[in-house]
Amino acid sequence: MTEDEFVERVRRYGREQGSTLGDGDIAAAGPLARAELARRVADGSDFFLLQRDYTVPIVSGVSSSALGVLFPNMLSWTVARVTHPTHGKLSLVPHRSDLDHPKRSQAVYYGAIENDLFYGRHPDGVSLPDDASLTVQANCTPVFDPVTGSDMGVPPSKTDDLVRIAFELTERGAEAGAG
Numbered sequence: 400m401t402e403d404e405f406v407e408r409v410r411r412y413g414r415e416q417g418s419t420l421g422d423g424d425i426a427a428a429g430p431l432a433r434a435e436l437a438r439r440v441a442d443g444s445d446f447f448l449l450q451r452d453y454t455v456p457i458v459s460g461v462s463s464s465a466l467g468v469l470f471p472n473m474l475s476w477t478v479a480r481v482t483h484p485t486h487g488k489l490s491l492v493p494h495r496s497d498l499d500h501p502k503r504s505q506a507v508y509y510g511a512i513e514n515d516l517f518y519g520r521h522p523d524g525v526s527l528p529d530d531a532s533l534t535v536q537a538n539c540t541p542v543f544d545p546v547t548g549s550d551m552g553v554p555p556s557k558t559d560d561l562v563r564i565a566f567e568l569t570e571r572g573a574e575a576g577a578g
Contacts (some may be wrong), residue, residue: 407428409565410560416566422571427480429543432534436557437540439564441477448554449538450479455517460527472552477538481510481517484531489519500524526566535559536548 406425407415407423413420440449453470466475480491486507492498495513498520502509508528511521516521517535519528530562541552 400553402426402429403558405543405562405565408562409569412562413567413570414485415416418566420566420569424572426537427569428565429561431568433541433553434541435512435564435568436548436553436561437474437538439560440557441538444483445556446477447536448557449541449552450536451478451539451552453535455533455535457517457519457528457533458530464515466512466535467515471543472540473535474538474540475512475515478512478535479538480534480536482521482534483528484534485529494526498524542569 406422409425409428410420410422412454413425426472429472437449439539440446449557451473453466453473455466462469466473478491483489483490489510490504492509492511495511495518497508498511498518504522508519508521510517510533512518518534519533520526539552
């Protein structure tokens with residue numbers, strides 16, 4: 400769906416609801432609507448619809464940059480799986496400080512995400528993993544690509560949801576501006 404098609408679909412939906420919305424307001428709501436769609440999908444039973452694999456380089460046990468800088472549309476709080484090219488799937492722990500303690504499990508590698516950085520350690524709590532490019536599976540926020548002029552990543556089954564969310568956000572913005 401192109402941006403013009405998106406605006407037209409939201410406008411048409413708004414007319415069906417008895418509302419008239421400005422094209423500029425609808426277009427401005429697009430990024431927020433995509434972010435809200437991503438949040439709802441990540442929290443739902445169809446979370447897998449917006450999962451993507453990301454390649455995250457690590458050096459000395461830390462990602463080379465913040466995940467949000469490397470991948471602005473990645474939702475780092477939704478990481479489902481992390482795989483090291485040599486050691487395979489790693490076990491995620493909830494906090495970075497948990498990496499510093501020896502583990503009973505013989506998993507080859509442990510990881511944690513804190514302050515939008517990925518950290519890794521071996522089970523001894525001291526040894527750092529080999530420098531590598533990890534494969535991180537996480538949900539993403541669909542984005543509009545100005546080069547191709549189309550939505551990237553909105554599954555067809557979620558297009559109507561995106562239109563409804565954009566309408567709700569635009570309507571709320573119009574009401575706040577009038578009040």
